[in-house]
Amino acid sequence: MSNEIRVIDELGQVITVAQLRDKHFVSDLSNEDLEAVAYTAKALKNPIKNIDDEIKKRLTNGTQFVHISTSEVSKQTLDSDDDKVKQAFYNKYGLAAFVVKSPTQLKKQFGESIQDDLDKVIVYITQNRVQYE
Structure with a gap:
């Protein structure tokens, strides 16, 4: 059993x-x-x-289990806060090399003053989500 x-x-x-x-x-x-x-x-x-x-x-915290362990994985990212890197990619690849941030990320970076500009370009997409009662 x-x-x-x-x-x-x-x-x-x-x-x-x-x-x-x-x-x-x-x-x-x-x-x-x-x-x-x-x-x-x-x-x-x-x-x-x-x-x-x-x-x-x-x-x-250092506990060891018989059948459970951690493994180290690497993840590739770009230094997106480096203006020199941004300028080099813009010069070589244009705007296509950049991802526009989400409205929330933009508000966090630039404050609520960006809201008027966001209101002009925000596109609302509806999704169907499973809801449990």
Whole structure:
């Protein structure tokens, strides 16, 4: 008998994590079963984040686990605050080498006085988001 996590619905039907990893299994669930599993997954997101945060904190503080460790990864970024770099990229590649900041980032950098200019160019995009009641 394994210690695998199982989801058991009110009718006693058991769904394992291995089954939920299988996209075909999930696509074959009825709407009611899928909704029930979705609520369970939603309810587990915060506790799982709490566990991940605590693991990271302990690893940072030097705790060692048998099967959990950290690895070092590198990320490439540009020194975007260096005006010489900006000027060199502008001279060679033009404005296409730059990403316009978000309205929030621009307000943070230039203050509320930029709001009038933003109001002239802001484009609103609507999205459909899943909402749990």
